[in-house]
Structures are given as C-alpha cells and as structure tokens.
Amino acid sequence: MKVMSMRQAIATYVHDGDTVAIEGFTACISFAAGHEIIRQGRRDLVLCRMTPDLLYDQMVAAGCARKLVFSYLGNPGVGSLHAIRRAVEKGIPAPLELEEYSHFGMVGRYLAGAWRLPFFPLRSYLGSDMPRVNPRIRFLKSPYGEEEIAVVPPLNPDVAILHAQRADVHGNTQLWGLLGVQKEAAFAARHVIVVVEEIVDEEVIRADPNRTLIPGMIVDAVVCEPYGAHPSYVQGYYDRDNAFYLRWDEISRDEAGTRAWLEEWVYGLPDRAAYVEKMGREVWERLKPGEAWSGAVNYGAYR
Amino acid sequence: MEYSPTEMMIVAAARALAGVRTVFVGVGPPNIACNLARRTVAPELELVYESGVFGARPARMPLSIGDPALVSGATLVCSQADLFGLYLQGGRLEVALLAGAQVDRFGNLNTTAIGDYAHPRVRLPGSGGACEIAINVGRVFLMMPLSRRSFVERLDFLTSPGHLGGKGERAALGMPGRGPERVITDRCLLGFEDGEMVLERLHPGVSLEEVQAAVGWELRLSPHLGVTEPPTDEELRILREELDPQGIYRR
Numbered sequence: 001m002k003v004m005s006m007r008q009a010i011a012t013y014v015h016d017g018d019t020v021a022i023e024g025f026t027a028c029i030s031f032a033a034g035h036e037i038i039r040q041g042r043r044d045l046v047l048c049r050m051t052p053d054l055l056y057d058q059m060v061a062a063g064c065a066r067k068l069v070f071s072y073l074g075n076p077g078v079g080s081l082h083a084i085r086r087a088v089e090k091g092i093p094a095p096l097e098l099e100e101y102s103h104f105g106m107v108g109r110y111l112a113g114a115w116r117l118p119f120f121p122l123r124s125y126l127g128s129d130m131p132r133v134n135p136r137i138r139f140l141k142s143p144y145g146e147e148e149i150a151v152v153p154p155l156n157p158d159v160a161i162l163h164a165q166r167a168d169v170h171g172n173t174q175l176w177g178l179l180g181v182q183k184e185a186a187f188a189a190r191h192v193i194v195v196v197e198e199i200v201d202e203e204v205i206r207a208d209p210n211r212t213l214i215p216g217m218i219v220d221a222v223v224c225e226p227y228g229a230h231p232s233y234v235q236g237y238y239d240r241d242n243a244f245y246l247r248w249d250e251i252s253r254d255e256a257g258t259r260a261w262l263e264e265w266v267y268g269l270p271d272r273a274a275y276v277e278k279m280g281r282e283v284w285e286r287l288k289p290g291e292a293w294s295g296a297v298n299y300g301a302y303r
Numbered sequence: 304m305e306y307s308p309t310e311m312m313i314v315a316a317a318r319a320l321a322g323v324r325t326v327f328v329g330v331g332p333p334n335i336a337c338n339l340a341r342r343t344v345a346p347e348l349e350l351v352y353e354s355g356v357f358g359a360r361p362a363r364m365p366l367s368i369g370d371p372a373l374v375s376g377a378t379l380v381c382s383q384a385d386l387f388g389l390y391l392q393g394g395r396l397e398v399a400l401l402a403g404a405q406v407d408r409f410g411n412l413n414t415t416a417i418g419d420y421a422h423p424r425v426r427l428p429g430s431g432g433a434c435e436i437a438i439n440v441g442r443v444f445l446m447m448p449l450s451r452r453s454f455v456e457r458l459d460f461l462t463s464p465g466h467l468g469g470k471g472e473r474a475a476l477g478m479p480g481r482g483p484e485r486v487i488t489d490r491c492l493l494g495f496e497d498g499e500m501v502l503e504r505l506h507p508g509v510s511l512e513e514v515q516a517a518v519g520w521e522l523r524l525s526p527h528l529g530v531t532e533p534p535t536d537e538e539l540r541i542l543r544e545e546l547d548p549q550g551i552y553r554r
Contacts, residue, residue, distance in 0.1 A: 025383060026370070071429060072430070072431035074428035076367045077331075085426055089422075089426075100415075103383065103430070104434075105435075107383050110384075111384055123392050123479065124435035124439075127438075127467045127476055128430075128463065128464055130434060177371060177380065178354050178374060179382045180355070180383055181382070181383055181384065233371055235374055240366075240367075240371065289371070292375050
C-alpha cells in the first residue's frame, strides 16, 4: 500500500545525508514534507531546488542541510532569504555550501538525470562568470562541428517530493497549472513521494489521461495532505499567501525570531492537520479562489 | 497629469514593445510594463513567463512570475523543459524585457553578487533564467532605474552577457540572440552603437548633467539627442487604476 502518513513517508524515504529535491516552481511546494523533515531532525541533506524559496530557508535554519543546489536564491518579489544568508555568511546554525546554476541549467540537470544521460548540452553560460565559480559547468566541442556548447551534469536525487492536486492510491498523479520540473525531478529520482490535496478513484484519473503527469509506476509513497503546499499555492485550490511571504522577511531577519517561528509552527505541532487547524478558517477563506472550470473533451469510447 | 520617474520608466518600457509579438517577461518591474504594453501599444503581444506560461492574460496584476493568475485564461502552459528548450532556445521569442542590479556600458548584467562572489557584500538572487534568456532571445531590452550604484564601470560578477567587451564578441561566441538593444531608465532612454550604450533621449525635465552624474563611465551621446514624450493621461489611468491600484510597482 503506497498511501501513508507524511511521518511514515519521510521516515522511510528521507535519510541523513540524502540528496533531496522538493520541487515546484512558485506553485505546489510541499511545505508539509519539509516541515516533517525538520521535525524528524534530518541532517546533512543536499537540498536541490531551482528556487529554494521560504521552505529551504526554514530547513536550513533548522540545521537540516549541508549544501544547496539552486538557480534563483531569493524570496520572490520580496528580497533575500535571511536564514540561508546567515548559514552562508556566518555558519549559523551550520556552514552551508552553495552550488549554483541558471534555471535552464537546473532543468537540464534533471532531464539528464531522468533520461540517464552523462550530461545535458545547452546554449547558456557563454561569456558568463558562472562557470568560473561552479566547475561542474563545462564546455564541450561539438563532435559534428566547431561549436562549443555548455554542459551540465545529471542530477539524480535520492528522493524527489512533489505536490499536486490529486492522485489515485497507486500514485498516478494529475497536476495542472504550472508544471515546473515536477515530472523531470520525479523521473530523475531514486524514490518519489507525491503529496496531494485529494486522493481520487482510479476512474477519475483514467477519465483524463492527458492530465496525468507522474505514473504510479515510479511513485513509492502517496500522502494526502490538504493545504500541504501553503504558503505556496495549488491552482484552483488555494491562492499563494503573499502576506506570509512578506511576513517571513520580518520573522527571518534574526535567528531568535526564526527559531521562535519554527518552535511554534513546526516543532510545536504534530503534523500538517494541526498546522491547518492552527492557521484558522479565515486564512483558508481568504485564499480561496473563484471558479474557472476547463471544458470537458471527448476522448471517445472505442469498443 | 503629474507622474513619478518610475511611472515614466514603466510607460517608456511599455512603448518600446510596440509592434512586438512575443515578449519574455522578466522578474519585477518588467511584469507591469509588459501588461501595460498589451493594454496600449501592443494588443497582440504574447506574454511569456519562465514559469512555463505562453500568452498570459492575467485578470489581476501578477505579484510574481509564478502567479496563478498567469495560468487562468492563458493560451498555453508547459513544463519548464519545454519553455527553455522549445520556446527560448528554439528561437521563438522576439524580445526579453529584463531588470538587473548592475549593468555596464556593454549591457552585461550582474544579478549574482555585489563584492567578491565567495564573500559578497550583498548576495543577489543569481541568474534564474536570465543568463540563457540574454543569450538566446532575439533582442534584449533592459529596464532599471538610473543610479551610480547600478550603472558601473566594472561589474562585480557577470551573470548574463550583453555585448561582452563590445561589437562582434557575441557573434564570435556563437550566441543566437542579438543582445541588448535598449535600456529604459527612470531618467532617460539609451540605445547601443557598436555594442556600447548611447544616450538617445532624456525624460522631460531631466538634464544631461544629471544623467551623466548617475553613470559610472563617460556616456556616449547620440547626435540626435531628444526628449521623451511624457505619459499620456490614458497610460497613467490604466497603470494606476487597472494594473497597480495599490501602487506596489509604481513606488
């Protein structure tokens, strides 16, 4: 049975020292999984994400990580990620190594990982200082001409954790809205945890196969965690909590404030359901979007 | 109508998109400029976001480039592998409107670090998609307030290439895109000649001395130096009432 609690999924598939990718570009970031990793006290993780976002700021503040692999380090539209800066600049609570790419570079790393290729070639990094500070970004001469092309190495996380709208009990997962690198990260990883707003009947999935992004075949664990991506958003389910992204800028400015927040909202709670309860109905009402349904399409019945 | 220098910059950036069909929308101020362009000079403009959205028609002003309002009503939403591979590297995108923290006379951009990379005075977000956008998109328009801190003689870190050391250097490295063509600021408009920035227009009421004092090198001047048309009442109305009623982008 793949359906399990977040506690069980993290205990089973995330170990000290693992390379972990909790992906989701602005949307569908599994804060629920990150918080459970913090609660279970994982250490020395290599955390991979295109945009580390508030989630990795919180995980770094909690001392989970030894290294960050990324392509955009900021609180989008707000400013810096203060806890990550403290770790990098002052070693608080532990030193943090940075390995930096561009977005296309990170996408290419996941693609090479998923396709089991030794590297991924891309038209980027020419004339940039980025290869100078990251020796894993290299240039190759094309075997078919004189052209020099940048290459990046494959990324194969020990575990990828992806949030989506819905899955069936087998882990067949449907996602709509921004797709990010959810599919590529899943296929690149050795183990996959999908976290969903709803578990639905297999018939719901089979009624719309074009919307299935991740097949149950590659999924190890299915966790049902409503509002599990807050303060990021899930298209059609809840809006991004921009007010919280602004507040985190204040909360995280000093170490004590950050620790107090982690105590109250992560260590002090047993699970995501308690977080949802504590956050209160007003927040969920405020973040509820209006409706905009897609039209249905006819797949046809062929007998 | 009275207007702020930032409003002048947004309006000028929107006007620069007249006739453009596809624009890669950068993080920050470019977002509002592109949305203004679509409502004014470029109704056919397709807004493309690195989050994987093509042809966005946001009902509200998106706060980030990953806002859910970009998805609802868009022409198409794809994976970021498709966005960077098929659309950007595939040569389908005409113009990118980008912001930067530091720029030099050749339009090279720094969004990584102020000071030394290993021990920065200010750590900036890094490339995001900017490095490959600057290399692959047809033409690059830059949008940033003029200041001596931003317009520098030497970058602390070159994140995204402009014309590198001058004319011809991009082509020699095999870059598909033509590189920076315009710089839109809150004081003036600049173009490029032989890969170097040239002052082309001053915004109304701005002096040449004021502009030169805010630039860290001796600025080349166009022989046809002109003055920008001020924002029209209609441009300001759309900007203030429809796009940014809370004044988040106009500060």
